[in-house]
Amino acid sequence: MATATESAAGSVGLVGTTRVVLFDEASPLVLDSGATVAPVEVAYETYGKLDARGANAVFICHALTGDAHAAGHHGDPTHRGWWDNLIGPGKPLDTESYFVVCANLLGGCQGTTGPSSPDPVTGRPYGLRFPLFTVSDLVRVHRALARHLGIERLLAAIGGSLGGMQALQWAIDAPEELATAIPVCASARLSAQNIAFSAVAREAIMRDPDFADGDYYDTGRRPDVGLSVARMMAHITYLSERGMGEKFGRRIQGGDEPRFGLEVDFQVESYLQYQGESFLKRFDANSYLYLSRVMDYFDPFPDPGEAARRLADVHTRFLVLSFDTDWRFDTAHSREIVRTLIANDVPVTFREIASPHGHDSFLLAVPEYHRTIAAFLRRAYRDATGR
Amino acid sequence: MATATESAAGSVGLVGTTRVVLFDEASPLVLDSGATVAPVEVAYETYGKLDARGANAVFICHALTGDAHAAGHHGDPTHRGWWDNLIGPGKPLDTESYFVVCANLLGGCQGTTGPSSPDPVTGRPYGLRFPLFTVSDLVRVHRALARHLGIERLLAAIGGSLGGMQALQWAIDAPEELATAIPVCASARLSAQNIAFSAVAREAIMRDPDFADGDYYDTGRRPDVGLSVARMMAHITYLSERGMGEKFGRRIQGGDEPRFGLEVDFQVESYLQYQGESFLKRFDANSYLYLSRVMDYFDPFPDPGEAARRLADVHTRFLVLSFDTDWRFDTAHSREIVRTLIANDVPVTFREIASPHGHDSFLLAVPEYHRTIAAFLRRAYRDATGR
Numbered sequence: 001m002a003t004a005t006e007s008a009a010g011s012v013g014l015v016g017t018t019r020v021v022l023f024d025e026a027s028p029l030v031l032d033s034g035a036t037v038a039p040v041e042v043a044y045e046t047y048g049k050l051d052a053r054g055a056n057a058v059f060i061c062h063a064l065t066g067d068a069h070a071a072g073h074h075g076d077p078t079h080r081g082w083w084d085n086l087i088g089p090g091k092p093l094d095t096e097s098y099f100v101v102c103a104n105l106l107g108g109c110q111g112t113t114g115p116s117s118p119d120p121v122t123g124r125p126y127g128l129r130f131p132l133f134t135v136s137d138l139v140r141v142h143r144a145l146a147r148h149l150g151i152e153r154l155l156a157a158i159g160g161s162l163g164g165m166q167a168l169q170w171a172i173d174a175p176e177e178l179a180t181a182i183p184v185c186a187s188a189r190l191s192a193q194n195i196a197f198s199a200v201a202r203e204a205i206m207r208d209p210d211f212a213d214g215d216y217y218d219t220g221r222r223p224d225v226g227l228s229v230a231r232m233m234a235h236i237t238y239l240s241e242r243g244m245g246e247k248f249g250r251r252i253q254g255g256d257e258p259r260f261g262l263e264v265d266f267q268v269e270s271y272l273q274y275q276g277e278s279f280l281k282r283f284d285a286n287s288y289l290y291l292s293r294v295m296d297y298f299d300p301f302p303d304p305g306e307a308a309r310r311l312a313d314v315h316t317r318f319l320v321l322s323f324d325t326d327w328r329f330d331t332a333h334s335r336e337i338v339r340t341l342i343a344n345d346v347p348v349t350f351r352e353i354a355s356p357h358g359h360d361s362f363l364l365a366v367p368e369y370h371r372t373i374a375a376f377l378r379r380a381y382r383d384a385t386g387r
Numbered sequence: 388m389a390t391a392t393e394s395a396a397g398s399v400g401l402v403g404t405t406r407v408v409l410f411d412e413a414s415p416l417v418l419d420s421g422a423t424v425a426p427v428e429v430a431y432e433t434y435g436k437l438d439a440r441g442a443n444a445v446f447i448c449h450a451l452t453g454d455a456h457a458a459g460h461h462g463d464p465t466h467r468g469w470w471d472n473l474i475g476p477g478k479p480l481d482t483e484s485y486f487v488v489c490a491n492l493l494g495g496c497q498g499t500t501g502p503s504s505p506d507p508v509t510g511r512p513y514g515l516r517f518p519l520f521t522v523s524d525l526v527r528v529h530r531a532l533a534r535h536l537g538i539e540r541l542l543a544a545i546g547g548s549l550g551g552m553q554a555l556q557w558a559i560d561a562p563e564e565l566a567t568a569i570p571v572c573a574s575a576r577l578s579a580q581n582i583a584f585s586a587v588a589r590e591a592i593m594r595d596p597d598f599a600d601g602d603y604y605d606t607g608r609r610p611d612v613g614l615s616v617a618r619m620m621a622h623i624t625y626l627s628e629r630g631m632g633e634k635f636g637r638r639i640q641g642g643d644e645p646r647f648g649l650e651v652d653f654q655v656e657s658y659l660q661y662q663g664e665s666f667l668k669r670f671d672a673n674s675y676l677y678l679s680r681v682m683d684y685f686d687p688f689p690d691p692g693e694a695a696r697r698l699a700d701v702h703t704r705f706l707v708l709s710f711d712t713d714w715r716f717d718t719a720h721s722r723e724i725v726r727t728l729i730a731n732d733v734p735v736t737f738r739e740i741a742s743p744h745g746h747d748s749f750l751l752a753v754p755e756y757h758r759t760i761a762a763f764l765r766r767a768y769r770d771a772t773g774r
Binding site: 033128132189190191192193195196197199200202203204206207208209225228229232233236239241244245247248249250258260261262264265266268269272273276289290293296297299 | 420515519576577578579580582583584586587589590591593594595596612615616619620623626628631632634635636637645647648649651652653655656659660663676677680683684686
């Protein structure tokens with residue numbers, strides 16, 4: 001297990017990613033669909049220490065393109081995990097109090113088994129032969145990791161976007177293993193517009209001639225055009241119009257005067273192109289397809305009767321958070337989750353946080369947001385430990 | 388000149404598109420950039436008759452992917468022009484009162500000279516050698532058409548989106564030739580988010596391997612993947628989240644049960660795919676690049692001083708319209724135009740119309756919208772003719 005070295009500066013220090021095989025031929029992962037996957041290896045990191053009673057574990061559920069490296073660094077202190085502002089000594093996920101775990105998702109491409117992993121039947125990458133899975137299946141794998149780490153009951157599962165969906169599903173599937181859940185800018189049901197953006201992103205990838213029906217791994221080519229276009233488009237939906245206006249306005253890249261041509265000229269174009277290109281270094285197109293599709297199909301409360309059935313035994317305490325300028329999953333999505341939880345007597349606190357940064361706010365150190373999480377967790381920790 | 392045969396049903400009947408060469412080697416089109424283009428042929432249609440005093444002409448300015456065929460049909464009465472609900476006997480643009488003209492834009496691909504037209508120097512299509520132009524250049528060409536048709540002063544220039552930008556620019560460039568201007572869901576300055584969406588669309592096209600630096604005309608291949616992805620993405624921005632929710636929700640295409648796979652499953656996916664595919668039959672990728680780029684650079688009021696200078700002699704009366712669910716160019720864009728006009732003593736009436744259909748509302752028969760245009764035009768016609 002990788003254990004973090006904490007620096008004096010209030011940040012997690014040098015960390016490593018650990019991989020563990022949690023399912024194998026003898027005991028395969030059985031998906032909601034009935035399909036099986038084996039082996040399933042999971043990449044994860046931990047920060048802080050599990051206390052003697054095992055009551056201080058917080059599970060970080062990452063979003064569509066996240067990974068296990070949530071905090072600290074891998075050797076270069078200037079390159080830190082994606083949620084380093086939230087996790088560390090004295091931070092809201094205080095590693096002096098909590099044992100924080102983050103793991104790459106099933107279907108991902110950063111250490112956990114997914115479509116780019118070798119299919120044991122053929123020895124070649126699965127590609128589109130990897131079975132489609134559900135948010136429940138994501139939870140199933142991470143519950144196995146929690147057990148492996150000796151955690152019987154999590155203090156909290158927290159995540160933004162797809163990570164928030166996972167936190168919600170965790171409470172539904174295993175409420176006894178989860179004291180609190182913190183879904184941030186999440187949704188219990190994607191709208192037609194949400195699905196539409198994901199559909200166009202997938203279209204860009206799957207119609208790229210280098211996609212080769214998902215079997216691009218051996219070709220020396222990858223659907224880079226499609227994947228970068230998908231990323232650029234998605235990135236627009238993660239920012240707010242106001243935030244983009246403040247950050248870029250109509251400023252020209254590298255000068256004052258427009259060059260007046262079809263090529264990149266405005267700063268916002270240059271920024272998006274950089275986002276598209278740099279994404280290629282760290283992400284696999286097939287993982288993008290699978291993990292975006294999982295979100296489309298997520299619908300834990302298809303009708304009030306089903307919601308009542310699924311929430312009947314849920315006593316997990318919720319903190320539901322949204323951001324006022326998020327239009328990818330706007331506050332209405334969070335309110336709908338809250339309404340359903342309240343209607344079924346699940347304890348829930350809800351806050352809409354003001355932030356100009358749209359959906360991406362969940363990654364940023366918005367003070368009110370961080371304070372809210374810190375206070376909620378402190379209380380949960382006191383309730384769990386009597387401290 | 389094509390003159391419409393009007394049916395008894397209150398609709399424009401059979402029409403044809405006319406082409407006329409308005410600029411040639413002897414008298415080329417001189418663009419804002421100083422570049423010249425010759426010949427410039429313009430495709431247009433007309434409906435109704437120009438009255439003896441030439442005071443009843445209304446110019447339709449089409450949007451990014453529009454064309455000259457605004458009303459009536461070309462032989463199949465079930466396939467009508469794109470603004471047929473607005474133009475015709477008894478309709479807001481009443482062809483019994485008004486002489487309605489619609490022309491394809493410079494840089495377009497439906498009859499007016501653009502990047503797919505032969506470059507007289509090489510005999511082969513211009514491709515990216517076609518010079519970049521401005522909204523003022525679009526106006527310049529259409530003013531030449533108006534002169535060609537014997538119109539000295541237009542009763543109105545009306546258009547949605549890019550068409551509204553053209554109507555605004557027309558009033559700035561030639562206020563004496565324009566009694567009224569009706570920009571609908573337009574903008575005088577694209578936001579960073581607006582530019583971002585167009586930038587990703589262009590990226591999808593220009594990075595398609597079949598784009599061949601714009602010289603795809605002779606290759607037997609076209610950047611169809613890029614162009615259809617661009618169209619699908621743009622189409623999402625033309626609809627409102629609410630409108631999409633009402634139209635598609637999470638309904639499954641051709642069945643009740645999700646097929647649970649990566650391919651098209653939700654109705655909204657199928658719809659977008661159809662939009663992307665059908666667009667390929669009627670539009671040229673290079674025209675898409677040029678006409679979308681024209682919008683990015685449009686900025687007639689870069690600062691209050693420049694706005695004052697450009698509007699000093701403008702007495703054109705404005706009707707500025709927006710739609711409450713439009714998020715492509717939301718009402719703030721229209722308000723900004725109105726503010727600038729008011730600050731410079733240009734007469735303006737402004738209305739935000741309620742409609743669930745987002746940016747696309749300008750194409751639809753929203754009753755309040757149509758009534759507002761009809762009333763404004765009747766008054767303008769009375770003012771112009773004393774009738």
